[in-house]
Amino acid sequence: MVPTNYYLILSAILFGLGVLAFVFKRNIITIFMAIELMLNAVNLAFVAFSQALGKSDGEVFVLFVIVVAAAEAAVGLGIIILTARNRRSLNVENVDLLKL
Amino acid sequence: MLAALAVLGAVSLILQSHPIHSALSLILVMVSLAGLYLLMGAELVIAAVQIIVYGGAVMVLFIFVIMLLNAGVEERTNFSKLAAFGGVPLALALGCIIAAAIARSSGHLAPPAVKRSDEFHPGAFDAAVFRICLPV
Numbered sequence: 001m002v003p004t005n006y007y008l009i010l011s012a013i014l015f016g017l018g019v020l021a022f023v024f025k026r027n028i029i030t031i032f033m034a035i036e037l038m039l040n041a042v043n044l045a046f047v048a049f050s051q052a053l054g055k056s057d058g059e060v061f062v063l064f065v066i067v068v069a070a071a072e073a074a075v076g077l078g079i080i081i082l083t084a085r086n087r088r089s090l091n092v093e094n095v096d097l098l099k100l
Numbered sequence: 101m102l103a104a105l106a107v108l109g110a111v112s113l114i115l116q117s118h119p120i121h122s123a124l125s126l127i128l129v130m131v132s133l134a135g136l137y138l139l140m141g142a143e144l145v146i147a148a149v150q151i152i153v154y155g156g157a158v159m160v161l162f163i164f165v166i167m168l169l170n171a172g173v174e175e176r177t178n179f180s181k182l183a184a185f186g187g188v189p190l191a192l193a194l195g196c197i198i199a200a201a202i203a204r205s206s207g208h209l210a211p212p213a214v215k216r217s218d219e220f221h222p223g224a225f226d227a228a229v230f231r232i233c234l235p236v
Contacts, residue, residue, distance in 0.1 A: 013107055029123075059143050
């Protein structure tokens, strides 16, 4: 059995890479993918703790996180399509005002 | 092994400049995380839901939007002076602090729980879902 620490370190690495992508990328779709990556890293930590503590509460939370992430992806991609139609660009540096 | 695959996919997500390559890297990350859940002996539901919802539904949405909007290679912008002199050292310092905190605290959780509480039997997952959803 692999110690819980390794899973937590992997989770931290994935979360850090997600933050890096969120900060450095210019494409709005890639930034959205970075958010999904961070959610996945948090899920991994939840499952690791759930296994370490021998309780299934963490896995229930993972289920809820997945539901929220799927709904969020649907809503967010709708907003992305709308802004891309209005501004004819996917670069976040062109999307700095709420109003056109 | 699967962990290395996941980290590789995440690094590739950052380095690729075309969004569709980033999306394919993200699929790699999600599938390897599902494999990790299976290896950890988590509930089968979690790995299956991870594959179906993330690997299937969410990524199809992403690829659909990428195709619909004709997303191309992102253009590079020049590195601002403020970022070079202020941001990079601060980010490095923050990374060092977090790494030191992780290194110092590792060992608290070192032994994996050998003893499972008797809550971990088939049906406990469903019971936990309803206990959290309906706290009567």
